[in-house]
Amino acid sequence: MNEPIKKIAVLTSGGDAPGMNAAIRAVVRACTYYRIECVGIYRGYQGLIEGDFEPLSGRQVSNIINKGGTILKSARSKEFMTEEGRAKAHENLKEVGAGALIVIGGDGTFTGGLKFIQEFNFPVVGIPGTIDNDIYGTDNTIGYDTALNTVVEVIDKIRDTASSHNRLFFVEVMGRDAGFIALNAGIGSGAEEILIPEKEIGIEKLEESLGKGRDKGKTSSIVVVTEGEKIGKSVFELADYIKEKYPIYDIRVSVLGHMQRGGSPSCFDRVLASRLGVAAVECLLDRVSGVMVGVINNEVVLTGLNKAIKLDNEIDKELLKVAEITS
Structure with a gap:
């Protein structure tokens, strides 16, 4: 990450979650605020391999904060699991002039991002988006609430x-x-x-x-x-x-x-997604890569992608007791 980043790419992958659009919007608006370009990648890693890109501006993400699903779509990609597929994806990013990548999703999404870092030393930051809330390093994932x-x-x-x-x-x-x-x-x-x-x-x-x-x-x-x-x-x-x-x-x-x-994201998810989208862009501008942005005790924190993938988010033992007493 020696050269200043002038363009950031963003994709959503894995199962969709309410609030992903709010995260996309925050990434695009943060890029606009810091006067860098943003490019959206359709259909996750498969779209990355096929070069399915579109420049995104602040106007293009207007009126999506309240919408469920993801405007960038999501898809599984067996091809991205191969070295050849990832090499093709990397070439596409270079060709479009992107200097970093933000991935929104869960374990599988972060695993792909980590591979990208290891093989090409390409800057990647993850945003946790899954209704399951099973990602280590954040109190809540986007869509859970x-x-x-x-x-x-x-x-x-x-x-x-x-x-x-x-x-x-x-x-x-x-x-x-x-x-x-x-x-x-x-x-x-x-x-x-x-x-x-x-x-x-x-x-x-x-x-x-x-x-x-x-x-x-x-x-x-x-x-x-x-x-x-x-x-x-x-x-x-x-x-x-x-x-x-x-x-x-x-x-x-x-x-x-x-x-x-499905459904329109709650206010909590909209705010969470907005905070994490901005934080992800700021991480990359600060030349921080290989991390997931999350919120713990209402503060934005960074967790290594390897930890976010390997470690489990633990069930609150107090809630287990509450469930036993009140059921």
Whole structure:
């Protein structure tokens, strides 16, 4: 990073998350503020390989802060996993005159950025954008707060019908191997039980909890299940087992799926994305590379991309206790 940076490229990769557009907007506006150019890369690393670029100005990112998804699109790229693909991507960046790259996404996105640094010594900074909140080095990832609000709103609606028909609902939420959405949304919606990978309560504990509810005459309940939870092979298998064991319950399964990714980002996510977008540009202008920008205790912090990839964001043990007491 000997020469001053005159142009920064930005891409989004992996699963989309509400607030990614706000981050793109902040990157572009920060570049304008510091009088450097910005170029957007469509379809993530695949677009980088194919040279799918477009110059971005402040005017072009007007009225996108409130929109979900990502205007730059996202796509998986097997070609970028090869040395030849990455070499082609590097050549495209040089050809367009970009001196640095900002990548918005999660583990896979950061892994690609780290490879780029190691092989070409090309400056890269990461911005954490994923609803799962499973990235080390930040209290919240972009999109997580919006996803939580979406899940709580849906569970509130499900509870209305569960109470009306005396039903037990298993509600599956996203999170892969991380239970952040399930734990916080479960507490926020008053779920009777929360199943997350970080705390394997086992089928016996679930049966005990449902049994206590049954003994108290409770015939409607909400059980929030992370998609990565392994009590059963699937939430449907778990529901079938409980139905056979407790025929008193009229059981339903609701898989919330990709609705959790969509929607207008919350104010929290818009502000977070704006802070991180500006911080990413400032890092590169200060000749700092190979880091992810995050916010911890309301302060912007930098974490090495290697740490962000390798280390896990830990579940708050206090919240686990709160869930146990209030469920």
